[in-house]
Amino acid sequence: MGAMGRSEGAVAEAEALRKAILSGCRGRSARKTGPVGVRRSREGDGGGRIEGRAVCVTGGVSFVGSALVDRLLDRGYAVRLLVETQEDWDKLRETETLWGGVSAVMADMTDMDSLCRAFDGCTGVFHTSSSLDPGGISGYSKHMAEIEVRAAERVIEACVRTESVRKCVFTSSLLACTWRQSDPRSRRVVDESCWSDEQLCRDKKLWYALGKTMAEKAAWEAAARGRRDLKLATVCPALVTGSGFHRRNIAASIAYLKGAREMFAEGLLVTVDVEKLAGAHVSIYEAMSSHACGRYICYDRVIERGEAEELERRLGIPSRILLSGETAAPCSPSSELSNQKLFRLMNSGRKCTFDVYSDLTWN
Numbered sequence: 489m490g491a492m493g494r495s496e497g498a499v500a501e502a503e504a505l506r507k508a509i510l511s512g513c514r515g516r517s518a519r520k521t522g523p524v525g526v527r528r529s530r531e532g533d534g535g536g537r538i539e540g541r542a543v544c545v546t547g548g549v550s551f552v553g554s555a556l557v558d559r560l561l562d563r564g565y566a567v568r569l570l571v572e573t574q575e576d577w578d579k580l581r582e583t584e585t586l587w588g589g590v591s592a593v594m595a596d597m598t599d600m601d602s603l604c605r606a607f608d609g610c611t612g613v614f615h616t617s618s619s620l621d622p623g624g625i626s627g628y629s630k631h632m633a634e635i636e637v638r639a640a641e642r643v644i645e646a647c648v649r650t651e652s653v654r655k656c657v658f659t660s661s662l663l664a665c666t667w668r669q670s671d672p673r674s675r676r677v678v679d680e681s682c683w684s685d686e687q688l689c690r691d692k693k694l695w696y697a698l699g700k701t702m703a704e705k706a707a708w709e710a711a712a713r714g715r716r717d718l719k720l721a722t723v724c725p726a727l728v729t730g731s732g733f734h735r736r737n738i739a740a741s742i743a744y745l746k747g748a749r750e751m752f753a754e755g756l757l758v759t760v761d762v763e764k765l766a767g768a769h770v771s772i773y774e775a776m777s778s779h780a781c782g783r784y785i786c787y788d789r790v791i792e793r794g795e796a797e798e799l800e801r802r803l804g805i806p807s808r809i810l811l812s813g814e815t816a817a818p819c820s821p822s823s824e825l826s827n828q829k830l831f832r833l834m835n836s837g838r839k840c841t842f843d844v845y846s847d848l849t850w851n
Contacts, residue, residue: 543773544610546570546597546643547617549580551737552659552728555766556614561589563770570595570606572617597639603646607653612773615643615707616659618740628743633699640703641710648714655719655776656711657769660704662726662785663697663744666756670822678756679826680724680783696743704783719776723769726787730762734802737762741803748809752796755821757809758787771834784830 541564547553548569560567569592571577580592595606597617607613618636640658647653667684670676683705689698704722711720727744728737751757768786791799796809 542566542568542610543612543614544568544570544607545614545616546572547615547659548592549576550616550618551730551733551740552725552762552765553614553616555730555762556616556769557590559763559766559770560614563774565589567591568593568606568610570603570617572597598635598642600642600646600649603642604650607646607650609652610650611652612655612657613643613647613653614657614659614769614773615640617643618659628696628699628739628746630693630695630698633695633702636699636703637706640706644707644710644718644720645714648711648716648718653718655773656721657773657776658704658707658720658722659769660707660722660724660783661697661700661744662724662756662758662787663694664701664704665724665783665785666751666823666825667692667694667697667701667747670754675822675824677824677826678785680785680829692747694747696746719781721772721776721780722783723765723772724783724785725765725768726758726760726789728762728765729759733762738803742805745799745803745805745808749811752791752809753821754823755790756823756825757791757796758825759789759791760787761789764788768830768834772830775833780833782829784833785825785827786830787825787827790825 543560543565545553545557545560545567548557548567549571553569557567557569566589569580569590571580571592571594574594577592577594593606595602597603617639644656644658647656664684665680665682666678667689668676668682669685669688684697684701686698686701689695689701704724707720707722711718727741733741748757765786768784772780772784789795791809793810800806800808800810
């Protein structure tokens with residue numbers, strides 16, 4: 489059927505995370521972490537002073553989350569994994585005692601007090617968690633979109649309420665930017681100023697795109713309502729690929745590719761390697777202390793015909809992108825995708841001076 493059940497996918501994700509953490513900790517100092525994963529300095533150098541590099545990662549056992557955890561460990565952060573299910577908790581319960589710099593805590597993504605306790609003591613939060621169909625077949629539904637919106641609101645509100653948290657990097661999706669009515673008379677540029685049309689998503693039953701769009705808007709609005717300043721940045725990644733993605737990230741990939749034929753025709757079917765995406769998250773987070781802000785589109789490859797065929801084969805979704813027996817090359821794409829903002833940040837540290845999302849009128 490080309491789809492993996494949730495339990496099988498969860499096993500693959502948890503095992504990959506364990507290997508990543510174990511690999512990442514080789515050669516690193518195995519200093520003891522605090523009870524909530526905050527790394528403390530060695531005895532005698534300041535009385536157990538907290539170093540201030542503790543971060544919490546939601547969805548840390550996911551395909552994107554595990555790559556992010558590994559990158560954060562490489563950068564010297566103490567990482568706390570927020571685990572949502574007993575199944576994931578059971579697979580990771582040894583992490584806290586076996587590997588320095590990593591701990592885990594169980595929390596309900598829709599419960600404010602639970603989230604505040606999980607975030608307490610961390611200076612930053614990476615929200616990579618996403619709601620998916622437990623059956624692993626459809627990947628996403630209208631109901632899942634509603635759950636994701638509520639979780640996004642709760643996560644940002646908890647960040648605002650938790651005194652230690654100063655920054656949050658929120659993983660959205662490129663699909664929150666691309667689904668808009670096209671004008672055949674002109675070539676449109678899709679950048680961070682673009683938002684997907686919610687009604688269009690509903691009409692086409694693009695629930696994953698709708699959920700990501702609504703959840704990101706909810707995050708910006710929750711941050712604007714906060715009683716204190718919280719630095720928020722959102723990452724809008726393309727279809728996430730990388731080693732084993734067709735096994736470990738299949739439900740999210742299938743959900744993302746609903747409407748793929750239209751995206752392909754418009755030149756908007758693009759991918760990003762999970763390692764590059766993890767690096768972008770960390771670079772944005774670190775640059776938020778000075779100039780990084782707003783939204784960041786993240787992709788590194790535009791899918792061509794041969795790659796589309798291979799993608800369909802590996803995910804077991806024939807004719808999702810290309811019509812069966814189709815041989816003609818697609819017309820010239822009607823859209824142009826821009827990731828220049830992230831490119832500038834990664835290469836020059838140019839200041840962000842034009843992004844304002846808290847007061848937008850959504851369209």
